[in-house]
Amino acid sequence: MSRTGPAQNRTRDAVQIGNDLIPFAETDKSLGSLNTTNVARLVSAAADITLILDAQGVITDISASTDTLAHPESWIGSKWSDTVTVESRVKIDELLAEARAGKTTRARHVNHRLTGLSDLPVSYNVVGLGKNRFAALGRELRPLAQLQQRLVEAQRSTEIEFLRLRSAETRFRILFQTSSEAVLMADANTMKTIDANPAAAALIEMTSGKMIGRGIGDIFDAETRATIDPQLASLRSIGRIESLRVRLSNRRECWLSATLIRQDDTSQMLVRLIPLSEGTATGLPLGKLQMLRALENMPDAILLVDQHRCIVDTNAAFLEMAQISSPAQAKGQSVDRWLGSSGVDLNVLFANLREHGTMRNFSTLLRSDFGHAEDVEISGICMPDGEQPRYALMLRAQARVVRANHTTGADQSRNAEQLAELVGRVALKDLVRETTEITEKLCIEAALKLTGDNRAAAAQMLGLSRQSLYGKLRRYSIGNLEDLEEGEDSPND
Numbered sequence: 009m010s011r012t013g014p015a016q017n018r019t020r021d022a023v024q025i026g027n028d029l030i031p032f033a034e035t036d037k038s039l040g041s042l043n044t045t046n047v048a049r050l051v052s053a054a055a056d057i058t059l060i061l062d063a064q065g066v067i068t069d070i071s072a073s074t075d076t077l078a079h080p081e082s083w084i085g086s087k088w089s090d091t092v093t094v095e096s097r098v099k100i101d102e103l104l105a106e107a108r109a110g111k112t113t114r115a116r117h118v119n120h121r122l123t124g125l126s127d128l129p130v131s132y133n134v135v136g137l138g139k140n141r142f143a144a145l146g147r148e149l150r151p152l153a154q155l156q157q158r159l160v161e162a163q164r165s166t167e168i169e170f171l172r173l174r175s176a177e178t179r180f181r182i183l184f185q186t187s188s189e190a191v192l193m194a195d196a197n198t199m200k201t202i203d204a205n206p207a208a209a210a211l212i213e214m215t216s217g218k219m220i221g222r223g224i225g226d227i228f229d230a231e232t233r234a235t236i237d238p239q240l241a242s243l244r245s246i247g248r249i250e251s252l253r254v255r256l257s258n259r260r261e262c263w264l265s266a267t268l269i270r271q272d273d274t275s276q277m278l279v280r281l282i283p284l285s286e287g288t289a290t291g292l293p294l295g296k297l298q299m300l301r302a303l304e305n306m307p308d309a310i311l312l313v314d315q316h317r318c319i320v321d322t323n324a325a326f327l328e329m330a331q332i333s334s335p336a337q338a339k340g341q342s343v344d345r346w347l348g349s350s351g352v353d354l355n356v357l358f359a360n361l362r363e364h365g366t367m368r369n370f371s372t373l374l375r376s377d378f379g380h381a382e383d384v385e386i387s388g389i390c391m392p393d394g395e396q397p398r399y400a401l402m403l404r405a406q407a408r409v410v411r412a413n414h415t416t417g418a419d420q421s422r423n424a425e426q427l428a429e430l431v432g433r434v435a436l437k438d439l440v441r442e443t444t445e446i447t448e449k450l451c452i453e454a455a456l457k458l459t460g461d462n463r464a465a466a467a468q469m470l471g472l473s474r475q476s477l478y479g480k481l482r483r484y485s486i487g488n489l490e491d492l493e494e495g496e497d498s499p500n501d
Contacts, residue, residue: 104134190208192204192278193276194277349469354372
């Protein structure tokens with residue numbers, strides 16, 4: 009005897025109905041005692057929006073959560089199709105047609121128009137209630153739409169990052185393969201070679217394929233390997249090795265530099281090899297040579313001067329500024345031949361270099377061999393070398409320098425306007441005298457500043473006698489006047 013029960017009846021009923029909905033097994037027993045209030049609560053809890061419609065699709069009643077719809081009562085009396093966007097009206101007609109035919113409707117996504125707000129997406133099913141009444145049960149799709157939007161944005165971000173990484177890897181591979189510098193990549197833990205570019209293969213005289221997987225120490229000779237292995241092992245703690253002289257297995261000598269690269273849980277070594285033949289006879293690293301070449305090609309003039317102010321070396325920019333055809337014409341010559349507006353300003357420059365070690369933005373004059381004069385600024389350093397120091401000077405034309413203490417065009421216009429306002433009120437000779445006094449005071453203060461308050465040197469720079477300078481110092485109340493005696497030298501001289 010076969011056993012029958014609610015589960016079997018439910019399955020049989022579902023097959024007979026022939027749709028995706030599995031109904032209750034005993035509807036009268038389960039829901040028969042519910043009154044209309046309980047049914048309304050059940051329907052409201054099951055859907056975000058519930059619409060009660062008449063035969064013509066007019067909304068007669070509505071239930072909605074306040075989070076979904078702020079004023080649902082405004083829809084009562086309106087046709088359901090009038091509350092949605094144009095493209096959703098066809099879906100409303102299809103839902104109502106299926107419900108009138110007694111079919112179980114397929115959920116459809118429609119968009120409601122909300123005044124002053126974005127459209128409200130809702131997925132609806134329609135159920136017939138009898139007596140030409142229908143219930144449209146809607147589930148709000150905004151959370152799902154937001155989730156989908158975040159998913160799309162995350163996917164786009166991932167794709168962009170993937171393309172960026174792939175582009176960066178492509179650039180690295182191109183640079184790695186075409187670089188003229190020998191470069192190897194090795195695992196920092198196993199010390200085995202991961203990759204090597206063609207320049208490294210040519211330097212070591214071994215194909216890149218044969219190097220991969222071998223210990224990086226195998227590329228060195230036995231003597232170098234004994235010293236290089238501990239240093240490469242210590243790279244994990246110090247992070248960098250610079251300019252280490254090594255000998256390869258083919259007896260070629262190189263400069264080795266190594267850098268530790270950490271990524272995720274792995275550590276790798278980037279090893280660079282520079283043949284010693286690319287250095288000088290003293291074996292300078294390539295980076296130092298490049299620095300020297302950069303100084304030689306600088307657009308600003310650079311001079312190396314000995315303790316007697318004679319030029320030891322210079323770059324091409326100084327030859328151009330001094331209008332000299334070759335460096336041999338400058339070497340061994342006194343720098344005073346081309347620099348200095350008077351015999352004092354270079355004395356001040358070198359005195360400050362000896363005392364302080366550096367000097368910035370010292371203004372003077374550069375005279376070429378063909379009589380051209382140009383205002384320049386000098387920055388320099390003193391390089392101690394026992395009892396015979398040397399000086400490195402950098403010259404820059406003042407026309408190329410933006411000075412912070414220059415009066416701007418607006419300030420000059422304002423000063424000119426102020427002077428123009430005085431015309432007619434003050435005699436011209438008084439205006440000229442006042443302007444001359446201001447200029448004279450500024451020049452004296454500038455000379456004292458350049459000479460380190462050495463009044464004798466300042467007088468010589470300005471082309472004045474000491475007595476004349478002392479008189480002007482008293483006149484303009486510049487500096488300490490108590491130690492000035494007529495006809496006597498200042499203690500600072």
